[in-house]
Amino acid sequence: MLDIRNLTKRFGSFEAVTNVSISAPDGAFLVLLGPSGCGKTTLLRMLAGLELPSAGQIVFDGQTVSDGDRDWSVDPAKRNSGLVFQSYALWPHMSVRGNVEWPLKVMSMPKADRAARVREVLELLDIAPLADRYPNEISGGQQQRVAIARTIAPKPSVLLFDEPLSNLDAKLRVEMRTELMRLHRATGATTVYVTHDQIEAMTMATHVAVMNEGRVQQFGPPADLVDHPATAFVATFVGTPPKNVVPVVRNGAGYRVGGRHMTLSAPADHCLAMFRAENMTLSDREGGMTLPMELVETTAIAGRTMVTGLRDGLRLTAIVDRAPTARIGDTVQFRLPPEPDSWFGPDGERIG
Amino acid sequence: MADTAVSRQGRRVFFRQGTVLKVAVLVILIALIVLPLLRTVLFTLHPDTIQAWADVLSGRLSTNLFYKPLGNTLLIGVVVATGCVLLGGFLAWLVVMTDVPFRKTIGVMATLPFMIPSFAAALAWGALFRNDRVGGQVGWLQGMGLDIPDWLAWGMVPTLIVLTLHYFSLAFTIIAAALATVNSDLVEAAQIAGAKGRRILMGIILPVTTPALVAAGSLCFAGAVSNFATPALLGLPVRMQTLSTRLFGMIEVGQVGRGYVIGILLVLISAAFLWAGNRIVSGRRSYATITGKGGRAKRFDLRGARWPLFAIAMVILLASTVVPVAVLTASSLAPSSANLFSDWTLHYWIGQSNPSFAQGIPGIAYNQDIVRALTITLGLGLAVAFTGMFVGLLASYTTARYRAGWMSAAITQISFLPLLVPGIAFGAAYIAYLGAPIGPFPALYGTFALLVIAATAYLLPFSVQTGRAVIQQVGGELEESARITGAGFARRLAAITVPLAIRGLAAGGILIFVKIVRDLSLVVLLFTPTMPVLSVVAYRYASEGFAQFANAITVVILFISIAATLIASRLQTKSQPWLQN
Numbered sequence: 001m002l003d004i005r006n007l008t009k010r011f012g013s014f015e016a017v018t019n020v021s022i023s024a025p026d027g028a029f030l031v032l033l034g035p036s037g038c039g040k041t042t043l044l045r046m047l048a049g050l051e052l053p054s055a056g057q058i059v060f061d062g063q064t065v066s067d068g069d070r071d072w073s074v075d076p077a078k079r080n081s082g083l084v085f086q087s088y089a090l091w092p093h094m095s096v097r098g099n100v101e102w103p104l105k106v107m108s109m110p111k112a113d114r115a116a117r118v119r120e121v122l123e124l125l126d127i128a129p130l131a132d133r134y135p136n137e138i139s140g141g142q143q144q145r146v147a148i149a150r151t152i153a154p155k156p157s158v159l160l161f162d163e164p165l166s167n168l169d170a171k172l173r174v175e176m177r178t179e180l181m182r183l184h185r186a187t188g189a190t191t192v193y194v195t196h197d198q199i200e201a202m203t204m205a206t207h208v209a210v211m212n213e214g215r216v217q218q219f220g221p222p223a224d225l226v227d228h229p230a231t232a233f234v235a236t237f238v239g240t241p242p243k244n245v246v247p248v249v250r251n252g253a254g255y256r257v258g259g260r261h262m263t264l265s266a267p268a269d270h271c272l273a274m275f276r277a278e279n280m281t282l283s284d285r286e287g288g289m290t291l292p293m294e295l296v297e298t299t300a301i302a303g304r305t306m307v308t309g310l311r312d313g314l315r316l317t318a319i320v321d322r323a324p325t326a327r328i329g330d331t332v333q334f335r336l337p338p339e340p341d342s343w344f345g346p347d348g349e350r351i352g
Numbered sequence: 353m354a355d356t357a358v359s360r361q362g363r364r365v366f367f368r369q370g371t372v373l374k375v376a377v378l379v380i381l382i383a384l385i386v387l388p389l390l391r392t393v394l395f396t397l398h399p400d401t402i403q404a405w406a407d408v409l410s411g412r413l414s415t416n417l418f419y420k421p422l423g424n425t426l427l428i429g430v431v432v433a434t435g436c437v438l439l440g441g442f443l444a445w446l447v448v449m450t451d452v453p454f455r456k457t458i459g460v461m462a463t464l465p466f467m468i469p470s471f472a473a474a475l476a477w478g479a480l481f482r483n484d485r486v487g488g489q490v491g492w493l494q495g496m497g498l499d500i501p502d503w504l505a506w507g508m509v510p511t512l513i514v515l516t517l518h519y520f521s522l523a524f525t526i527i528a529a530a531l532a533t534v535n536s537d538l539v540e541a542a543q544i545a546g547a548k549g550r551r552i553l554m555g556i557i558l559p560v561t562t563p564a565l566v567a568a569g570s571l572c573f574a575g576a577v578s579n580f581a582t583p584a585l586l587g588l589p590v591r592m593q594t595l596s597t598r599l600f601g602m603i604e605v606g607q608v609g610r611g612y613v614i615g616i617l618l619v620l621i622s623a624a625f626l627w628a629g630n631r632i633v634s635g636r637r638s639y640a641t642i643t644g645k646g647g648r649a650k651r652f653d654l655r656g657a658r659w660p661l662f663a664i665a666m667v668i669l670l671a672s673t674v675v676p677v678a679v680l681t682a683s684s685l686a687p688s689s690a691n692l693f694s695d696w697t698l699h700y701w702i703g704q705s706n707p708s709f710a711q712g713i714p715g716i717a718y719n720q721d722i723v724r725a726l727t728i729t730l731g732l733g734l735a736v737a738f739t740g741m742f743v744g745l746l747a748s749y750t751t752a753r754y755r756a757g758w759m760s761a762a763i764t765q766i767s768f769l770p771l772l773v774p775g776i777a778f779g780a781a782y783i784a785y786l787g788a789p790i791g792p793f794p795a796l797y798g799t800f801a802l803l804v805i806a807a808t809a810y811l812l813p814f815s816v817q818t819g820r821a822v823i824q825q826v827g828g829e830l831e832e833s834a835r836i837t838g839a840g841f842a843r844r845l846a847a848i849t850v851p852l853a854i855r856g857l858a859a860g861g862i863l864i865f866v867k868i869v870r871d872l873s874l875v876v877l878l879f880t881p882t883m884p885v886l887s888v889v890a891y892r893y894a895s896e897g898f899a900q901f902a903n904a905i906t907v908v909i910l911f912i913s914i915a916a917t918l919i920a921s922r923l924q925t926k927s928q929p930w931l932q933n
Contacts, residue, residue, distance in 0.1 A: 012756060050832055077838025089829035093851045102847065103837035154837070 001026055002158065002190050007056035008068065009042050016042040018214040019056070024207050026061075029184055031201040032194045033238070034211035040194045041162055043211075047192055048083045048160050049076035060158060077106075081158040082151035086166060088143050090135040090150075096122070097131040100150045107154055121149040124186065125179075141172045148180075152187055159184075161193040165200065177203060198238050202226070210234050232348040235274050241306055241317045244275045245344070246336075257336070258291050258314050266343070267351050273340035280318035282307065283333040290333040291316065295326050309334055370754035377750045378759055380743060381766045384809035388785035389619075389773070395784050396612050404609035408617070417610065418617070421593040425577050425618075428511060428594060429625070432576035433569045435516035439668060440523025440568060446665055448531040449557075451651040453662050458669065459528070465672040466521040467917055469870040471581035471887065472906045473514045475894055476676035478585065479683040479692065479903065481505050486589045488897045492679075492692040506590040511583050515576050517672035522575065523568035530564030531557070549652070570629025574622040578774025580873040585894060595621070596776045596873070603780060603877055612784060615777035623772035677910060684904035700900040716904050725884040726908070728800070732885060733869045735800075736807040737861035743808060744815025745822065745857070752823045767816045770809060775873030782806040783877060798880040806878060807868050814867065818860030826852045855923050862920035866913045 002024045009017040017039040024030045032040040045051045046066060047058060053068030060081070065074040090099050097118060104114045122128040125145040130138055135146065144164060151159065164180075165173045181204055184191050195201055201208050202222045210217045210225060210233070218230040229235035235243040246258045250269040254261055257273065266273070283290050293309025293316055300306075305323040309316050309332060316334050326332050343351040396404055408418045440462075446452045447459040465473075482491035483505040494500050503509050534557055542552045580596040588597055595618040602611030654661060685696040697703070703715035716722045747767050751760045770778060786796040786805070796802035808815075826849050834848045850857075872887040879888040886909055894902035 048836060050835075075838070076836045081836075083833070083836055085829045085833055087829050089833040091830060091834070091848055091852075102834075106837045106839045106843065150833075 001059075001061055002028070002030065002192070003057075003059035004043075004047075005057045005059070007043070007046065007058065008054050009039070009046060009051060010054040016214055017046070017053075020209075020211075020214075020216050021056075022207075022209050022216065022219055024190065026190055027188050029181075029191045029193065029204055029206045031205035031208045032192065032211060033196070033198060033201040033208055035196055035237070038211040039214040040196075040211050044083075044160055044162055044192060044194045047158070048081060049073060049079050050083075079158070080156050081160060082154065082156035083160040084147050084151050084162065084164050086162045086164065088135075088147040088167075090143055090146055092135055095132050095134055096127065096138070096146050099135070099146055100153050103150060103154050117153055121153045124152075124183070125149045140168055141176065144168065144176060145179075148183065152183070152189070155187075155189075157189055159187070159189045159191045161191065163194055163196070165195070165197075173200075180204065199240065202238070202240075208238075210237060212237075229274070229342065230350055232272050232274070232344040235342070235344070241277045241319070243341070244277065244280065244316050246273050246275065246314065246316075246340075247271075248273050258316075259312060260291055262289060262336075264289075264338070264340075268343075268345065270346045271351060272344040272346065272348070274342040274344065275316075275336055276341050277306070277317045277319045279337045279341065280316065280320075281335045282318060282320055282324055283335040286333055287335060289336045289338065291336065292331050293334050295324065295328055295330050295332045298323055298328075307332070370750065371759075373746075373750050374754060374757070374759040374763065377747050377763055378766075381747065381763060381812075384743070384805070385766055385769050385812065388778075388781040388809070389769075392612050392781040392784045393616060396609055396616065401609035401612075404607075404613045408610055408613045416593075417598065418595075418614065421595050421598045421614075422617075422621075424508070424583075424587075424592060425594045425596075425621070427508070428515065428579075428583070429573040429577040431512050432515045432519060433573035435512070436520040436523040436572040437527075437565055437569045439516065439520040440525075441527050441565065443520075443524050443665055443668070444528035444531050446661060448528050449534075449652050450654050450661075452654060452658055452665070458662075458665050461669040461673055462524045462528075463521050464669075465518055466525075467866070467913055468518070468673065468676060468910060469581070469872065469887065469906070469913075470515065470518045470579055471585060471872050471891060471894075472680060472910060473518055473672070473676045474510075474582045474585040475890075475899065475903055475906055476679040476683075477510050477514050478894075479679050479899060481510065489688060489899060495688070495691055502590070507587055507592045510586045511592070514582050514586065515579060517668075518579075518582070519572045519575050520668075520672070523572055526568040526571070527561065527564050530561045534560055566629050566632050570626050573625050573629075574772075574774075577622050577625075578618065578776065578873070580774075580776045580876060581891065584891070588895075596774060599776055599780060600876060603783070608784075612780060615780045619773050619777050622774055626772055677907075680903045680907050680910070684900055684907055686900070700904045713898065713901065716901060716908070719901075721884060722886075722889060722901075722905060725886050725889045728883060729869055729886040730912075732800070732803050732807065733865040735804045736811065736868045737865040739804060739808045740811050740815040740864045741819065741857055741861045744812060744817075744819035744860070746819075747812075747816050748819035748823050752820065768813045770811075771813045773810075775810060775871065776877060778810050779806065779874045779877035782809075797878075798882055800883060803875065803878055803883065803885070807871075807874060810874050811864055811867055815860065815864055818856070818863065822853045822856040822860065825856055859920040859923040862916050862923070866916045866920075869916075870909050870913050 002022075004020055004022045007017060007020045008015065020043060022030070032043060034040050042051065046053050049066065052071070052073050053066050055068040057064055057068070058066040060079060063074075064072065065079045066072065091102070094102060100118050100121060101114055104117060109117070118131075119128065122131055125148060127142060127145045127149065130142060130146075135143055138146070144167075147164075161180075165176055168176060177200060193200075193204065205222050207219065208222050208225055209219045212233050218225055218234045225234055225238045229238065229243070232245050236245055248264075248266050248271050249256045250266070251261055254263040255266050256262075257264070286292070291311070293311045293314075295307065296310045297308040298305055300323070301319070305320050307318050307320055307324060318334060324332055345351050395401060408414055411417070443458065443462045447455050447462070452458065478491060480491050480493055481500055481504055482489065483494050483500040483502065484490050485502050485506060491500065491505070538556055538560070539552055542556050547555060577594075578596055580600060583592065583594045584597050584600065587594065593601070595614055599611050599614045599618065602608070602614060679692065682692045682696075684700050685698065686692050687695055687697060687699075699715055701715045702717045704718055713719065747763055751763050754760055773781070782802065782805075783797065786802055789795045796805070830852070831844060831848060834844045839847065870887060872891060875885050876888055876891065879885060886905055890902045890905040890909070893899075893905070
């Protein structure tokens with residue numbers, strides 16, 4: 001059980017993490033997802049014990065390991081957790097074997113056990129043949145595996161990852177994703193994983209916390225975030241393609257929607273309407289629910305076509321069966337469904 | 353959930369992370385740097401000595417005490433700074449931007465003059481250009497029958513030339529580094545836009561490198577106005593005074609108050625120029641040029657001017673490196689500097705005492721004073737290398753690890769403060785600070801400890817800079833990942849930090865060693881007959897007319913400096929086995 005209660009971290013007057021409360025069961029794969037600067041890495045460093053919270057508690061398995069209210073902290077090494085750094089932080093003067101073995105030496109594990117455990121994790125990660133190489137003699141993907149092997153060798157009950165795949169190329173990233181999930185099943189360790197890539201979050205997580213500006217926007221299983229986004233931020237940040245959020249303002253009897261007057265019933269005078277890409281269509285003619293947009297992108301996806309239009313800073317994406325005949329730069333009519341999928345207030349909070 | 357069990361292994365964090373370390377470092381820095389300076393200022397404000405301010409600034413003697421030396425000092429600063437930027441900039445342009453022959457050789461030679469102590473060049477000048485104006489031996493050129501005029505033998509002109517030939521390599525290093533960041537793309541983009549040679553130089557290269565030019569100029573200015581050895585050796589015999597020689601003279605004759613006032617004014621002048629230079633540079637937007645793709649595709653084609661420009665560069669470089677070293681070596685072997693290259697003898701090196709030779713002074717190998725000075729100098733160099741790297745590493749680690757807060761900012765500012773203080777003024781401050789007993793602590797004047805403490809403080813900007821480079825190599829996640837395994841501080845140090853940092857530390861230590869071994873301006877006031885150091889002994893011999901001994905000692909200093917520098921650069925460039933690809 002990993003329990004984070006009302007956690008806050010301030011650097012001087014700047015609040016990096018604000019009142020975060022999350023709780024995940026043993027064996028969970030928790031992903032902290034958000035844009036850069038949202039406080040997710042600070043949160044992870046507090047979990048690792050590298051930073052002391054300004055307020056709030058962190059509890060691993062019923063044991064408080066950090067308490068910002070009482071300035072209490074358990075040493076990073078004594079939390080039974082392991083951290084994989086974004087830069088891997090492999091010690092350049094030690095061989096692959098040396099890197100994996102050193103933490104065990106520090107734990108004063110007997111020599112024979114140590115050798116056995118090193119062999120075991122190197123084989124688990126498929127890097128046994130590289131044992132005597134130095135970090136600069138192996139590829140980035142292999143370095144990543146060494147960093148993971150080093151972290152799991154002492155069998156931590158909580159595994160922490162700080163954007164571990166961001167330095168790898170696209171193909172390797174997909175492979176390592178699968179590898180990490182296999183590893184998660186094999187070790188059973190509760191895992192906390194920081195990323196800005198929502199695809200990684202959606203594919204790997206059992207629980208996702210979407211963060212923005214230091215706050216948790218929504219916490220739940222991945223499918224929930226896609227099906228029931230709690231805020232407009234989550235709606236636009238999560239999902240492939242992301243959902244469309246259009247500002248709606250009362251205009252006489254009807255409403256002004258993305259620059260055109262439409263007749264629909266909105267719950268408030270100022271609000272945001274969310275439309276899923278799969279519910280949008282393209283139209284040949286102007287109609288009651290159409291918006292003229294400049295065509296900026298078309299992408300073929302699994303037999304269908306993703307079409308993106310842009311006008312006055314508003315970006316709309318539709319998934320349609322047939323590619324439009326218009327060319328990039330032409331004006332096309334995006335047709336909105338009669339009822340939006342969700343409503344959000346002007347502050348981004350869900351309405352109704 | 354109710355209050356959970358508080359973990360067995362937790363501990364209370366009494367202070368914010370790093371507070372203890374920051375306080376400790378700040379206390380050390382204040383004791384080393386702030387207190388001596390403060391105590392000097394307070395000394396001059398004491399009712400008994402406050403009169404010194406009036407004497408220096410407005411009294412009957414003020415013209416001779418202050419204003420004439422000030423004029424000389426400013427003239428030296430301006431001319432030398434201008435000359436250095438021109439010479440250094442010219443050489444940097446040749447090496448970095450053009451296809452001049454032997455570019456690499458020029459580049460290496462241009463960094464050498466700064467490694468030769470400025471008193472070596474001044475002594476060499478004397479051996480060549482001395483005339484009979486102040487008596488004693490004449491130089492080689494006079495001995496050859498040439499009539500060397502006074503203005504070329506003594507005073508302002510030789511001082512300007514010697515200092516320019518010394519400091520230009522500082523300007524070269526800075527400007528060359530800046531030019532090297534001017535990506536060839538920038539120049540090629542200008543060429544495609546239709547600009548030609550002069551237009552590219554004025555429109556692209558100069559504006560991009562202006563910050564470096566200003567920085568080089570202000571550093572050379574600060575160096576030149578605070579230099580003691582050159583004006584003392586070439587100017588004092590004809591009563592040309594600068595602020596630093598005036599300060600030295602005042603303290604030597606016991607007018608300590610006036611000396612300190614002159615020292616404070618010297619600090620203010622040199623600091624004002626450095627600050628102004630910094631202001632000009634930081635007031636404008638910085639042109640951080642994008643790094644990444646290296647390699648200069650095309651060099652400026654000098655065509656017919658290649659060899660003539662190469663010849664000019666070599667004349668400058670030979671005059672500032674090979675000539676002084678050769679002249680000093682020859683002079684340490686020749687009984688008369690008028691005949692530098694004849695009747696050579698090893699007496700000044702290994703001769704026994706002989707009443708008919710140099711007033712019975714034995715060669716430096718048998719001269720007890722000099723051997724003792726050599727031991728003390730080497731001991732001082734080693735001690736300062738250790739203490740300097742220790743404090744420097746501590747300060748840079750603290751500021752790198754705990755960047756936030758006013759204490760870190762204060763640590764950075766204070767550790768670079770000695771840059772603004774000329775060596776001789778810093779020496780004077782340390783006499784004011786530790787020359788008399790403080791509470792239970794005895795006076796340290798004349799002790800080895802005083803030399804070590806003062807030199808550590810004086811070289812702190814340099815050791816902090818070196819420490820910072822080392823920390824960057826090791827720091828951050830590499831150390832944190834070791835912390836997470838549970839390794840204690842000592843264990844992390846032994847297994848991770850030291851193996852990774854040892855070469856950088858050793859190289860930094862050696863460079864500090866070199867700096868202190870060839871320093872004259874700091875130690876010239878802290879020197880006592882019981883605690884002699886080589887550079888001061890050489891200076892004394894030179895001013896008493898025993899040029900051969902002075903030159904022989906200087907050759908020894910040069911030899912130690914060059915050998916240590918070579919070892920350091922080997923350590924720095926020799927790649928570590930695990931970094932080889």
